[in-house]
Amino acid sequence: MAEEEQHQHRHEHTHQYPPGMHPSFLRVLEQKKRVKQKLSGIKHKIGVYSAKGGVGKTTVAINLAYALAKRGYKVGLLDADIDCPNITMFLGIEDKKMEPVLPLKPIAYNGIKIASTAMLVDEMKRPIIWRGPIVTKMLGDFFENTEWGELDYLIADLSPGTSDGPLTIMQVLDLDGFIIVTNPERVSGINSMRSGLMAKRLGVAVLGVVENMSDGKPSKATEETVKTLGTELLGAVGRRKEFAEFTDKGKIHIAEDAVAQKEFDTIIDNLTEHP
Ligand SMILES: Nc1ncnc2c1ncn2[C@@H]1O[C@H](COP(=O)(O)OP(=O)(O)OP(=O)(O)O)[C@@H](O)[C@H]1O
Numbered sequence: 001m002a003e004e005e006q007h008q009h010r011h012e013h014t015h016q017y018p019p020g021m022h023p024s025f026l027r028v029l030e031q032k033k034r035v036k037q038k039l040s041g042i043k044h045k046i047g048v049y050s051a052k053g054g055v056g057k058t059t060v061a062i063n064l065a066y067a068l069a070k071r072g073y074k075v076g077l078l079d080a081d082i083d084c085p086n087i088t089m090f091l092g093i094e095d096k097k098m099e100p101v102l103p104l105k106p107i108a109y110n111g112i113k114i115a116s117t118a119m120l121v122d123e124m125k126r127p128i129i130w131r132g133p134i135v136t137k138m139l140g141d142f143f144e145n146t147e148w149g150e151l152d153y154l155i156a157d158l159s160p161g162t163s164d165g166p167l168t169i170m171q172v173l174d175l176d177g178f179i180i181v182t183n184p185e186r187v188s189g190i191n192s193m194r195s196g197l198m199a200k201r202l203g204v205a206v207l208g209v210v211e212n213m214s215d216g217k218p219s220k221a222t223e224e225t226v227k228t229l230g231t232e233l234l235g236a237v238g239r240r241k242e243f244a245e246f247t248d249k250g251k252i253h254i255a256e257d258a259v260a261q262k263e264f265d266t267i268i269d270n271l272t273e274h275p
Protein backbone atom coordinates (compact mmCIF):
# COMPACT_ATOMS: atom_id res chain seq x y z
CA MET A 1 0.00 0.00 0.00
CA ALA A 2 1.35 3.40 -0.94
CA GLU A 3 2.10 5.68 1.98
CA GLU A 4 -0.65 8.10 1.02
CA GLU A 5 -3.14 5.26 0.66
CA GLN A 6 -2.13 3.90 4.07
CA HIS A 7 -2.72 7.29 5.60
CA GLN A 8 -6.11 7.48 3.92
CA HIS A 9 -6.99 3.98 5.18
CA ARG A 10 -6.00 4.86 8.74
CA HIS A 11 -8.02 8.00 8.54
CA GLU A 12 -11.12 6.15 7.28
CA HIS A 13 -10.72 3.58 10.01
CA THR A 14 -10.48 6.06 12.84
CA HIS A 15 -12.44 9.12 11.81
CA GLN A 16 -15.79 7.63 12.92
CA TYR A 17 -14.70 7.64 16.60
CA PRO A 18 -14.73 10.78 18.68
CA PRO A 19 -11.23 12.24 18.76
CA GLY A 20 -8.98 10.52 21.26
CA MET A 21 -11.42 7.71 22.04
CA HIS A 22 -10.20 4.18 21.62
CA PRO A 23 -12.64 1.91 19.73
CA SER A 24 -12.81 -0.63 22.56
CA PHE A 25 -13.82 2.11 24.98
CA LEU A 26 -16.54 3.14 22.58
CA ARG A 27 -17.82 -0.44 22.76
CA VAL A 28 -17.98 -0.09 26.55
CA LEU A 29 -20.08 3.05 26.15
CA GLU A 30 -22.38 1.26 23.70
CA GLN A 31 -22.77 -1.61 26.17
CA LYS A 32 -23.56 0.88 28.92
CA LYS A 33 -26.38 2.28 26.79
CA ARG A 34 -27.76 -1.22 26.12
CA VAL A 35 -27.57 -2.14 29.82
CA LYS A 36 -29.36 1.05 30.80
CA GLN A 37 -32.17 0.18 28.42
CA LYS A 38 -32.31 -3.50 29.47
CA LEU A 39 -32.47 -2.57 33.15
CA SER A 40 -34.90 0.31 32.70
CA GLY A 41 -37.43 -1.53 34.93
CA ILE A 42 -35.09 -1.09 37.92
CA LYS A 43 -35.47 2.19 39.82
CA HIS A 44 -32.28 2.09 41.89
CA LYS A 45 -29.04 0.17 41.44
CA ILE A 46 -26.62 0.21 44.34
CA GLY A 47 -23.23 -1.48 44.57
CA VAL A 48 -21.75 -2.62 47.89
CA TYR A 49 -18.02 -2.37 47.54
CA SER A 50 -14.57 -2.20 49.05
CA ALA A 51 -11.22 -3.11 47.54
CA LYS A 52 -10.40 -4.72 50.90
CA GLY A 53 -11.43 -8.36 51.23
CA GLY A 54 -13.38 -9.66 54.19
CA VAL A 55 -14.71 -6.32 55.46
CA GLY A 56 -18.33 -7.49 55.22
CA LYS A 57 -19.50 -6.51 51.72
CA THR A 58 -21.61 -9.66 51.38
CA THR A 59 -22.98 -9.30 54.91
CA VAL A 60 -23.97 -5.68 54.28
CA ALA A 61 -25.41 -6.39 50.79
CA ILE A 62 -27.63 -9.25 52.01
CA ASN A 63 -28.93 -7.45 55.09
CA LEU A 64 -29.49 -4.24 53.16
CA ALA A 65 -31.48 -6.17 50.53
CA TYR A 66 -33.67 -7.89 53.13
CA ALA A 67 -34.14 -4.71 55.17
CA LEU A 68 -35.32 -2.94 52.01
CA ALA A 69 -37.66 -5.84 51.16
CA LYS A 70 -39.07 -5.66 54.69
CA ARG A 71 -40.09 -2.08 53.95
CA GLY A 72 -42.14 -3.35 51.01
CA TYR A 73 -39.70 -2.63 48.19
CA LYS A 74 -39.19 -5.07 45.32
CA VAL A 75 -35.55 -6.08 45.58
CA GLY A 76 -33.01 -7.99 43.51
CA LEU A 77 -29.63 -9.17 44.77
CA LEU A 78 -26.81 -9.70 42.31
CA ASP A 79 -23.80 -11.66 43.44
CA ALA A 80 -21.29 -9.68 41.38
CA ASP A 81 -18.42 -11.58 43.00
CA ILE A 82 -18.12 -13.85 39.99
CA ASP A 83 -15.27 -16.11 41.06
CA CYS A 84 -15.93 -16.37 44.80
CA PRO A 85 -19.71 -16.13 44.99
CA ASN A 86 -20.86 -16.31 48.62
CA ILE A 87 -24.48 -15.17 48.69
CA THR A 88 -26.07 -18.62 48.28
CA MET A 89 -23.86 -19.95 51.07
CA PHE A 90 -24.80 -17.07 53.39
CA LEU A 91 -28.47 -17.77 52.73
CA GLY A 92 -28.18 -21.56 52.95
CA ILE A 93 -29.51 -22.01 49.42
CA GLU A 94 -26.54 -23.71 47.78
CA ASP A 95 -28.93 -26.27 46.28
CA LYS A 96 -30.80 -23.64 44.24
CA LYS A 97 -29.62 -23.60 40.62
CA MET A 98 -30.54 -21.44 37.64
CA GLU A 99 -31.16 -23.03 34.26
CA PRO A 100 -27.86 -22.45 32.40
CA VAL A 101 -29.62 -20.90 29.40
CA LEU A 102 -30.01 -17.29 28.36
CA PRO A 103 -31.89 -15.30 29.41
CA LEU A 104 -31.06 -16.28 32.97
CA LYS A 105 -33.92 -16.36 35.45
CA PRO A 106 -33.02 -15.16 38.95
CA ILE A 107 -34.24 -17.36 41.80
CA ALA A 108 -36.64 -15.85 44.29
CA TYR A 109 -35.83 -16.54 47.93
CA ASN A 110 -37.87 -14.93 50.71
CA GLY A 111 -39.25 -12.48 48.18
CA ILE A 112 -35.87 -11.37 46.77
CA LYS A 113 -34.67 -12.18 43.26
CA ILE A 114 -31.13 -13.53 43.40
CA ALA A 115 -28.58 -14.31 40.68
CA SER A 116 -25.11 -15.72 41.27
CA THR A 117 -22.51 -17.78 39.44
CA ALA A 118 -22.84 -20.21 42.36
CA MET A 119 -26.30 -20.97 40.91
CA LEU A 120 -24.67 -21.95 37.62
CA VAL A 121 -21.94 -24.30 38.79
CA ASP A 122 -22.91 -27.81 39.80
CA GLU A 123 -20.53 -28.14 42.73
CA MET A 124 -20.00 -25.39 45.28
CA LYS A 125 -16.45 -26.50 46.05
CA ARG A 126 -15.44 -26.34 42.40
CA PRO A 127 -13.14 -23.34 41.96
CA ILE A 128 -14.19 -20.84 39.30
CA ILE A 129 -10.96 -20.04 37.47
CA TRP A 130 -11.77 -17.43 34.88
CA ARG A 131 -9.64 -14.73 33.31
CA GLY A 132 -10.87 -11.14 33.13
CA PRO A 133 -12.70 -11.40 29.79
CA ILE A 134 -14.88 -14.27 31.03
CA VAL A 135 -15.62 -12.46 34.30
CA THR A 136 -16.62 -9.45 32.22
CA LYS A 137 -18.78 -11.63 29.96
CA MET A 138 -20.56 -13.19 32.93
CA LEU A 139 -21.29 -9.77 34.40
CA GLY A 140 -22.56 -8.70 30.98
CA ASP A 141 -25.00 -11.64 31.03
CA PHE A 142 -26.21 -10.64 34.49
CA PHE A 143 -26.93 -7.12 33.17
CA GLU A 144 -28.14 -7.78 29.64
CA ASN A 145 -29.40 -11.34 29.65
CA THR A 146 -31.11 -11.80 33.00
CA GLU A 147 -34.82 -11.38 33.63
CA TRP A 148 -34.77 -8.99 36.57
CA GLY A 149 -38.12 -7.44 35.63
CA GLU A 150 -39.47 -4.50 37.61
CA LEU A 151 -37.54 -3.73 40.79
CA ASP A 152 -37.28 -0.85 43.22
CA TYR A 153 -33.70 -1.80 44.15
CA LEU A 154 -30.98 -3.98 42.70
CA ILE A 155 -28.20 -4.49 45.22
CA ALA A 156 -24.89 -5.73 43.79
CA ASP A 157 -22.37 -7.43 46.08
CA LEU A 158 -18.94 -6.78 44.55
CA SER A 159 -15.69 -8.70 44.73
CA PRO A 160 -12.70 -7.11 46.49
CA GLY A 161 -9.85 -5.54 44.52
CA THR A 162 -9.92 -2.90 41.84
CA SER A 163 -9.53 -5.05 38.73
CA ASP A 164 -11.88 -6.59 36.14
CA GLY A 165 -15.06 -7.27 38.12
CA PRO A 166 -15.43 -3.94 39.95
CA LEU A 167 -14.03 -2.05 36.96
CA THR A 168 -16.63 -3.55 34.60
CA ILE A 169 -19.42 -2.68 37.01
CA MET A 170 -18.20 0.91 37.28
CA GLN A 171 -17.94 1.28 33.50
CA VAL A 172 -21.01 -0.58 32.33
CA LEU A 173 -23.71 -0.57 35.01
CA ASP A 174 -25.63 2.63 35.34
CA LEU A 175 -25.39 2.71 39.14
CA ASP A 176 -26.96 5.21 41.55
CA GLY A 177 -23.67 4.71 43.34
CA PHE A 178 -21.68 2.66 45.82
CA ILE A 179 -21.93 2.03 49.49
CA ILE A 180 -18.33 1.63 50.63
CA VAL A 181 -17.87 -0.87 53.45
CA THR A 182 -14.96 -0.50 55.81
CA ASN A 183 -13.72 -1.78 59.18
CA PRO A 184 -12.21 0.28 62.01
CA GLU A 185 -8.61 -0.70 61.17
CA ARG A 186 -6.35 1.67 59.23
CA VAL A 187 -5.63 -0.97 56.56
CA SER A 188 -9.36 -1.24 55.84
CA GLY A 189 -9.76 2.52 55.82
CA ILE A 190 -6.96 2.98 53.31
CA ASN A 191 -8.16 0.28 50.93
CA SER A 192 -11.79 1.36 51.24
CA MET A 193 -10.71 4.93 50.52
CA ARG A 194 -8.92 3.65 47.43
CA SER A 195 -12.14 1.95 46.29
CA GLY A 196 -14.17 5.11 46.72
CA LEU A 197 -11.57 7.23 44.92
CA MET A 198 -11.55 4.75 42.04
CA ALA A 199 -15.35 4.95 41.78
CA LYS A 200 -15.30 8.75 41.82
CA ARG A 201 -12.58 8.87 39.19
CA LEU A 202 -14.76 6.69 36.95
CA GLY A 203 -17.74 8.95 37.52
CA VAL A 204 -19.64 6.67 39.92
CA ALA A 205 -21.11 8.33 42.99
CA VAL A 206 -20.19 7.29 46.51
CA LEU A 207 -23.46 7.22 48.44
CA GLY A 208 -21.79 6.79 51.79
CA VAL A 209 -19.66 4.60 54.03
CA VAL A 210 -20.72 1.82 56.41
CA GLU A 211 -18.34 0.91 59.21
CA ASN A 212 -18.79 -2.82 59.73
CA MET A 213 -17.36 -4.72 62.71
CA SER A 214 -17.63 -1.41 64.50
CA ASP A 215 -16.62 -1.00 68.13
CA GLY A 216 -19.21 1.75 68.68
CA LYS A 217 -17.67 5.09 67.90
CA PRO A 218 -16.36 5.31 64.30
CA SER A 219 -12.58 4.92 64.19
CA LYS A 220 -10.16 7.63 63.08
CA ALA A 221 -9.50 5.63 59.89
CA THR A 222 -13.22 5.50 59.08
CA GLU A 223 -13.64 9.21 59.72
CA GLU A 224 -10.71 9.94 57.44
CA THR A 225 -12.17 7.72 54.70
CA VAL A 226 -15.52 9.51 54.91
CA LYS A 227 -13.83 12.92 54.82
CA THR A 228 -11.50 12.11 51.92
CA LEU A 229 -14.38 10.75 49.88
CA GLY A 230 -16.45 13.84 50.65
CA THR A 231 -19.34 11.63 51.69
CA GLU A 232 -21.18 10.66 54.86
CA LEU A 233 -21.19 7.81 57.32
CA LEU A 234 -24.47 6.01 56.62
CA GLY A 235 -24.17 3.92 59.75
CA ALA A 236 -22.28 1.25 61.61
CA VAL A 237 -22.77 -2.46 62.17
CA GLY A 238 -21.31 -3.79 65.40
CA ARG A 239 -18.80 -6.61 65.62
CA ARG A 240 -20.77 -9.64 66.83
CA LYS A 241 -19.60 -13.19 67.21
CA GLU A 242 -23.15 -14.51 66.63
CA PHE A 243 -22.93 -13.34 63.02
CA ALA A 244 -20.65 -16.24 62.09
CA GLU A 245 -23.13 -18.72 63.53
CA PHE A 246 -26.07 -17.12 61.69
CA THR A 247 -24.09 -17.21 58.45
CA ASP A 248 -23.11 -20.84 58.90
CA LYS A 249 -26.75 -21.74 59.48
CA GLY A 250 -27.96 -19.72 56.48
CA LYS A 251 -29.87 -17.27 58.68
CA ILE A 252 -30.31 -13.61 57.76
CA HIS A 253 -28.73 -11.49 60.51
CA ILE A 254 -31.45 -8.83 60.71
CA ALA A 255 -34.10 -11.52 61.12
CA GLU A 256 -32.24 -12.95 64.14
CA ASP A 257 -30.87 -9.84 65.80
CA ALA A 258 -33.01 -6.79 66.64
CA VAL A 259 -29.93 -4.58 67.07
CA ALA A 260 -28.70 -5.47 63.58
CA GLN A 261 -32.19 -4.69 62.23
CA LYS A 262 -31.99 -1.23 63.85
CA GLU A 263 -28.51 -0.65 62.43
CA PHE A 264 -29.67 -1.44 58.91
CA ASP A 265 -32.79 0.71 59.38
CA THR A 266 -30.50 3.65 60.17
CA ILE A 267 -28.37 2.92 57.10
CA ILE A 268 -31.47 2.85 54.87
CA ASP A 269 -32.91 6.00 56.46
CA ASN A 270 -29.67 7.85 55.75
CA LEU A 271 -29.43 6.40 52.26
CA THR A 272 -32.95 7.29 51.22
CA GLU A 273 -32.88 10.74 52.84
CA HIS A 274 -30.22 11.81 50.35
CA PRO A 275 -31.01 9.88 47.18
N1 LIG B 1 -20.44 -7.27 61.95
C1 LIG B 1 -19.81 -8.45 61.97
N2 LIG B 1 -19.47 -9.04 63.15
C2 LIG B 1 -18.83 -10.23 63.15
N3 LIG B 1 -18.50 -10.93 62.05
C3 LIG B 1 -18.81 -10.40 60.87
C4 LIG B 1 -19.47 -9.14 60.75
N4 LIG B 1 -19.65 -8.86 59.43
C5 LIG B 1 -19.12 -9.89 58.76
N5 LIG B 1 -18.61 -10.82 59.59
C6 LIG B 1 -17.91 -12.06 59.21
O1 LIG B 1 -16.70 -11.67 58.55
C7 LIG B 1 -16.43 -12.53 57.46
C8 LIG B 1 -16.34 -11.73 56.17
O2 LIG B 1 -17.60 -11.17 55.87
P1 LIG B 1 -18.10 -11.05 54.39
O3 LIG B 1 -17.97 -12.34 53.67
O4 LIG B 1 -19.44 -10.40 54.43
O5 LIG B 1 -17.01 -10.02 53.83
P2 LIG B 1 -16.69 -9.64 52.32
O6 LIG B 1 -16.16 -8.26 52.34
O7 LIG B 1 -17.87 -9.91 51.48
O8 LIG B 1 -15.55 -10.69 51.97
P3 LIG B 1 -14.92 -10.97 50.50
O9 LIG B 1 -13.97 -9.85 50.26
O10 LIG B 1 -14.26 -12.30 50.69
O11 LIG B 1 -16.06 -11.00 49.54
C9 LIG B 1 -17.56 -13.56 57.45
O12 LIG B 1 -17.11 -14.68 58.12
C10 LIG B 1 -18.67 -12.88 58.20
O13 LIG B 1 -19.56 -13.78 58.83
Ligand SMILES: [Mg+2]
Binding pocket: 057, 058, 059, 081, 086, 157, 158, 159
Ligand atom coordinates in the same frame (compact mmCIF):
# COMPACT_ATOMS: atom_id res chain seq x y z
MG1 LIG C 1 -18.08 -11.05 49.70
